[in-house]
Amino acid sequence: MQKIIPLKTIKSIVLFFILIIFIYLLNSSVFNLPPLGKFLNPYSGFIQNGMVNKFYDIDLPGIKDEVTLQIDSLLIPHIYAKNDEDLYYVQGYMHAFHRLWQMEFQIMSTSGRLSEIFGERALSRDRESRRKGLLYAAKNTLEVSKKDKETLKFIQAYTKGINDFISSNDIKNLPIEYKLLNYKPEKWTILKSFLLMEQMSDMLSRRNQDIEDTYLLELLGKEEYDFLFPEIHQAVDPIIPRNTSFKFSPQKLTRKRDTIYPKILIDKTFKKPDPDNGSNNFAISGKRTKNGYPILGSQPDLSLNLPSIWYAIHLNSPTVNTMGVSLPGAPGIIIGFNDSIAWGETNATRDVVDFYKIKFKDNNRKEYFFDGKWLKTEKIIEKFIVKNSNPFYDTIIFTHHGPVSYDRNFLGNNDKVDLAMRWIAHDASIEYKTFFKLNRAKNINEIKEALSYFDGPAQNFAYATTSGDIGITIAGKFPIKWEEQGKFLLDGSKRDHEWSGYIPFDHALSMLNPERNYVSSANQHPSDKSYPYYTYSHNYEYYRGRRLNDRLETILNATIEDVKNIQNDNFNYIAYEILPILLEKIDTINFDDNKKLYFENLKKWDYFSNPKSTEESIFETWHHFLRKTIWDEFDTMKFEYRKPTKYNTFYLIKNYPELKYYDIISTEKTEDLNDIINLSFELTKDSIEAWKEVNSNDISWKNYKNTTLRHILGIEDFSVSNISIGGNRNILNAASKYHGPSWRMIVELDPGGTKAWGVYPGGQSGNPGNINYSSMIKDWSLGKYNKLLFDKFSEKIENQMLFNKKFKK
Amino acid sequence: MNFLFRVFIIFLFTYFFGFDNHWWLIVIYPIIVGLIFIDNLLSHFISGFLGIFLAWLILLFQLDVQTNSIISQKVANILFLNNSIVLLSISSSIGGFLGGIGSSFGQSIRKIFIKNLNQDPYLD
Numbered sequence: 001m002q003k004i005i006p007l008k009t010i011k012s013i014v015l016f017f018i019l020i021i022f023i024y025l026l027n028s029s030v031f032n033l034p035p036l037g038k039f040l041n042p043y044s045g046f047i048q049n050g051m052v053n054k055f056y057d058i059d060l061p062g063i064k065d066e067v068t069l070q071i072d073s074l075l076i077p078h079i080y081a082k083n084d085e086d087l088y089y090v091q092g093y094m095h096a097f098h099r100l101w102q103m104e105f106q107i108m109s110t111s112g113r114l115s116e117i118f119g120e121r122a123l124s125r126d127r128e129s130r131r132k133g134l135l136y137a138a139k140n141t142l143e144v145s146k147k148d149k150e151t152l153k154f155i156q157a158y159t160k161g162i163n164d165f166i167s168s169n170d171i172k173n174l175p176i177e178y179k180l181l182n183y184k185p186e187k188w189t190i191l192k193s194f195l196l197m198e199q200m201s202d203m204l205s206r207r208n209q210d211i212e213d214t215y216l217l218e219l220l221g222k223e224e225y226d227f228l229f230p231e232i233h234q235a236v237d238p239i240i241p242r243n244t245s246f247k248f249s250p251q252k253l254t255r256k257r258d259t260i261y262p263k264i265l266i267d268k269t270f271k272k273p274d275p276d277n278g279s280n281n282f283a284i285s286g287k288r289t290k291n292g293y294p295i296l297g298s299q300p301d302l303s304l305n306l307p308s309i310w311y312a313i314h315l316n317s318p319t320v321n322t323m324g325v326s327l328p329g330a331p332g333i334i335i336g337f338n339d340s341i342a343w344g345e346t347n348a349t350r351d352v353v354d355f356y357k358i359k360f361k362d363n364n365r366k367e368y369f370f371d372g373k374w375l376k377t378e379k380i381i382e383k384f385i386v387k388n389s390n391p392f393y394d395t396i397i398f399t400h401h402g403p404v405s406y407d408r409n410f411l412g413n414n415d416k417v418d419l420a421m422r423w424i425a426h427d428a429s430i431e432y433k434t435f436f437k438l439n440r441a442k443n444i445n446e447i448k449e450a451l452s453y454f455d456g457p458a459q460n461f462a463y464a465t466t467s468g469d470i471g472i473t474i475a476g477k478f479p480i481k482w483e484e485q486g487k488f489l490l491d492g493s494k495r496d497h498e499w500s501g502y503i504p505f506d507h508a509l510s511m512l513n514p515e516r517n518y519v520s521s522a523n524q525h526p527s528d529k530s531y532p533y534y535t536y537s538h539n540y541e542y543y544r545g546r547r548l549n550d551r552l553e554t555i556l557n558a559t560i561e562d563v564k565n566i567q568n569d570n571f572n573y574i575a576y577e578i579l580p581i582l583l584e585k586i587d588t589i590n591f592d593d594n595k596k597l598y599f600e601n602l603k604k605w606d607y608f609s610n611p612k613s614t615e616e617s618i619f620e621t622w623h624h625f626l627r628k629t630i631w632d633e634f635d636t637m638k639f640e641y642r643k644p645t646k647y648n649t650f651y652l653i654k655n656y657p658e659l660k661y662y663d664i665i666s667t668e669k670t671e672d673l674n675d676i677i678n679l680s681f682e683l684t685k686d687s688i689e690a691w692k693e694v695n696s697n698d699i700s701w702k703n704y705k706n707t708t709l710r711h712i713l714g715i716e717d718f719s720v721s722n723i724s725i726g727g728n729r730n731i732l733n734a735a736s737k738y739h740g741p742s743w744r745m746i747v748e749l750d751p752g753g754t755k756a757w758g759v760y761p762g763g764q765s766g767n768p769g770n771i772n773y774s775s776m777i778k779d780w781s782l783g784k785y786n787k788l789l790f791d792k793f794s795e796k797i798e799n800q801m802l803f804n805k806k807f808k809k
Numbered sequence: 810m811n812f813l814f815r816v817f818i819i820f821l822f823t824y825f826f827g828f829d830n831h832w833w834l835i836v837i838y839p840i841i842v843g844l845i846f847i848d849n850l851l852s853h854f855i856s857g858f859l860g861i862f863l864a865w866l867i868l869l870f871q872l873d874v875q876t877n878s879i880i881s882q883k884v885a886n887i888l889f890l891n892n893s894i895v896l897l898s899i900s901s902s903i904g905g906f907l908g909g910i911g912s913s914f915g916q917s918i919r920k921i922f923i924k925n926l927n928q929d930p931y932l933d
Contacts, residue, residue: 006921008917008920008921009921011850011917011920012914012917012918012920012921015910015913015914015917016914018910018914019836019907019910019911019914022906022907022910023833023836023907026833026903026907027833033888036903037832037833037903037907038832040896040899040900040903041827041832041833041865041900041903041904042827042865042868042869042872042900043827043828043829043832044829044830044832045832045900046880046881046884047869047872047873047876047880047881048872049880050872050873050875050876050877050878050879050880050881051872051875051876052876170829170830171829171830172829176880176884180887715887716886717883717884717886717887718883768879768880768883769876769879769880769883770879771877771879
């Protein structure tokens with residue numbers, strides 16, 4: 001007879017299994033929830049992230065000599081090291097201390113590894129990242145940087161600082177995002193710091209419309225295309241003033257007469273970086289300031305996120321004493337000042353991305369045609385680890401142009417299209433060297449030398465020195481192009497379609513101590529056509545630069561307060577230029593009460609987009625409907641396209657009272673300009689009334705716009721919304737809904753000691769459980785600044801510190 | 810007395826000796842208590858539950874007060890809970906449940922090795 005297992009034993013076994021399964025479930029993510037036990041327990045769960053400022057946890061095990069670390073009330077670290085390696089080691093440590101999750105997540109995103117965290121839903125984005133060649137570019141850079149011993153040494157020390165923090169840190173102190181998503185930080189590597197620069201390039205220099213414009217050119221014909229999308233307008237006030245004479249002899253290229261662009265139609269193109277990434281910076285000479293010292297203002301406008309993109313820090317060693325903002329993941333200061341100079345960047349928009357049509361020999365894609373020969377391709381198989389699923393493999397073909405981004409496997413319209421991407425960011429370059437040198441620069445010559453190493457993403461560097469110099473240089477590696485080269489798709493089999501050289505640094509657009517006693521930039525055209533090289537971007541800004549120069553032109557005895565007012569200027573240049581013309585054409589006969597009210601308000605408006613302005617809300621809505629109504633023809637296009645710029649739209653309205661585009665194609669009637677101005681005004685009223693019903697009766701601009709700092713993962717409770725701030729895109733105070741001034745800095749170059757003020761939307765701590773996480777937002781929105789504590793000697797400022805400790809080896 | 814004593818022992822250990830890296834190791838406290846004290850399984854479940862539940866509840870509330878409820882309020886919203894009190898109670902119940910099963914399991918092992926059973930109908 002079979003032996004019966006006693007009931008008691010069965011009970012025990014059952015309980016045992018229940019216990020094991022229960023523990024297992026509590027440690028795994030089910031239904032996209034965090035693992036409940038791991039996340040909710042009091043020892044290492046979320047509640048530990050409420051424990052703020054654990055300064056007592058800071059130990060710096062890897063330092064070689066004594067280091068003094070101070071942390072001020074804004075949580076800005078002040079590092080006083082006896083050598084540079086210790087300095088960057090502690091910077092890495094502090095970046096990780098406050099921003100570890102953000103640093104690593106950005107890199108996961110750039111290297112196309114988000115599927116490892118989110119599973120299949122991130123796969124398409126990851127494939128796009130790798131097909132853009134970001135990892136390929138970072139690896140190129142890594143190889144070259146190995147030859148530059150000093151730069152490498154600093155980045156290595158920085159990397160070690162991050163890793164020492166990671167390995168000395170308990171699970172309970174992990175940033176809450178790791179706990180929510182149930183994963184752990186990996187080791188930091190030098191490659192990751194290079195990937196961060198690639199990410200900046202991706203954000204700032206990848207925008208292009210080659211595919212869209214090829215389609216538009218084909219559809220509209222050259223004349224109409226140029227009419228709708230002109231490269232420059234008469235009103236533009238370029239960074240380097242008009243009619244500047246250039247004394248060098250340039251290397252000129254001319255377009256071949258028989259140049260034919262490939263004609264290709266694509267349903268869907270890569271996701272583009274935000275067109276609003278922009279900024280302003282300027283330096284005012286001592287001749288125009290009250291105290292007689294130069295003043296520098298720098299305000300980079302980027303996506304408004306939490307944790308903030310910037311991290312303020314003060315770095316001091318025998319070779320350097322510098323302060324400003326850094327990027328978590330990158331050593332050194334990116335925008336800042338030292339005892340002798342101050343500098344700030346804005347994005348130097350220029351077309352540095354081109355697509356080449358590739359002709360493969362056959363389906364194996366082992367060879368492609370170029371300049372009369374068949375060249376070999378290189379095949380790279382990319383492996384994607386996908387959470388809760390099998391790994392995915394994507395084959396990417398590389399040509400000498402670059403990766404074949406669009407092909408039969410990805411957005412290539414089923415094997416009809418093969419496009420290789422040539423992007424300046426693919427080239428090896430060591431931007432860190434620029435910043436290490438710039439952080440230590442003492443005068444104009446040293447600034448210039450530092451900038452000569454900067455390849456991209458190209459930036460307009462404005463700078464000022466305590467010896468009274470001011471200047472601006474557009475630094476970056478730019479291909480020499482023939483007229484319109486790369487504006488449209490290029491033929492990958494022709495040598496003359498390739499980039500054949502780069503503009504030498506000596507020929508870069510640059511200006512030192514100009515007669516007007518100020519320099520400035522705000523993403524506008526770099527120069528007029530007097531610059532002997534072809535420069536082009538579809539995305540130059542037409543308004544902020546002019547407003548900035550208008551303000552600088554009228555300033556005589558500038559004070560810090562004046563500069564604050566410029567950075568927070570809410571003047572709406574678009575409205576100033578177009579609104580009177582629009583209002584004139586409004587037919588007031590059949591007005592209802594609402595329309596009348598809107599009309600009267602707009603008539604009285606001073607064009608300032610202040611937080612309480614209702615006129616700005618009405619104008620922005622009207623502007624939106626007006627463009628939509630005019631360019632309705634474009635919405636019927638079958639492939640990806642773009643619409644004419646705001647500036648050109650209003651230029652046409654002002655100068656061409658009769659255009660076929662004023663007709664609304666979906667109606668029988670043939671509308672004219674008056675009709676669509678009135679119609680869009682009607683639509684504006686309806687839209688705002690509808691908005692009121694859903695939201696509130698208060699259409700003040702801050703409510704209507706709802707400026708929001710979004711957490712990087714989009715978690716609403718880690719985000720901050722409805723911030724009371726004016727401004728908008730195309731306004732100096734460029735705070736739109738999700739975009740805006742990501743750092744406001746003002747530096748006075750007093751030879752007796754550089755003085756600086758700064759504020760950014762967010763806080764030093766990346767921990768949503770820390771009150772510091774969002775602590776600067778209010779000051780930022782009100783245009784208030786913090787005086788930055790800056791001294792060569794740690795003793796001088798130690799009584800203003802929250803934390804002050806000497807670390808011994 | 811036996812029951813209250815068990816709750817107290819589990820409470821003390823869970824409160825003072827948690828594990829940062831493997832939080833669930835606290836289950837050994839109710840298991841050991843289950844192995845030592847003889848009672849029925851249900852009673853052990855309840856004492857195990859209460860021991861950990863109370864320890865966690867107090868730990869969580871202490872930390873929550875120290876941190877001004879900033880993080881708990883945000884997490885409560887993320888998990889679609891009304892307020893942080895509900896969140897902390899649910900968290901403690903999860904710990905409690907673990908304690909309950911642990912303690913019953915300990916007792917069930919003990920029972921395999923006990924020859925003479927009491928008359929209590931719940932005991933076998």
